[in-house]
Amino acid sequence: MKRSFYDGIIRDLKDQGFRLTKVRMAIIEELDRAKKPLSAGELIGLLKKRGLGPHKTSVYREIAFMLEQEIINRLSFGERQDRFELAALEHHHHAICKVCGEIEDIACSEGIRQIEEMLGKQKFKVSGHLIEFFGLCTSCQQSS
């Protein structure tokens, strides 16, 4: 089962004196619960389901705040919208189905780390990497 980061994030925000609005807490909870990175549109839909019905701009403002506080990371999968996931998650990659949009978490691997090492030898100091994979998921392969 996936670890929950909700309590820790809420505690940190409280300690730093930030306001804990209903929308702020709900966004963190939905991102914590989500099995994949969420777009702003998906977040708005999830909040509406909870009867919060926040204004689009307040959700975008919250996302900007959370990016600035490094609570979430922005991911781009070449869609029209960016996606967001909790920064506290263990480092990993994604495999995205180009047909249905299914997103799967992929663990980092020795091969990827070897590239960092190689760059290090070329005097390039790597501070991180973003690698996403695109293709067809199992069910989309079967129906094509």
Ligand SMILES: [Zn+2]
């Ligand atoms: Zn698919």
Ligand SMILES: [Zn+2]
């Ligand atoms: Zn990696």
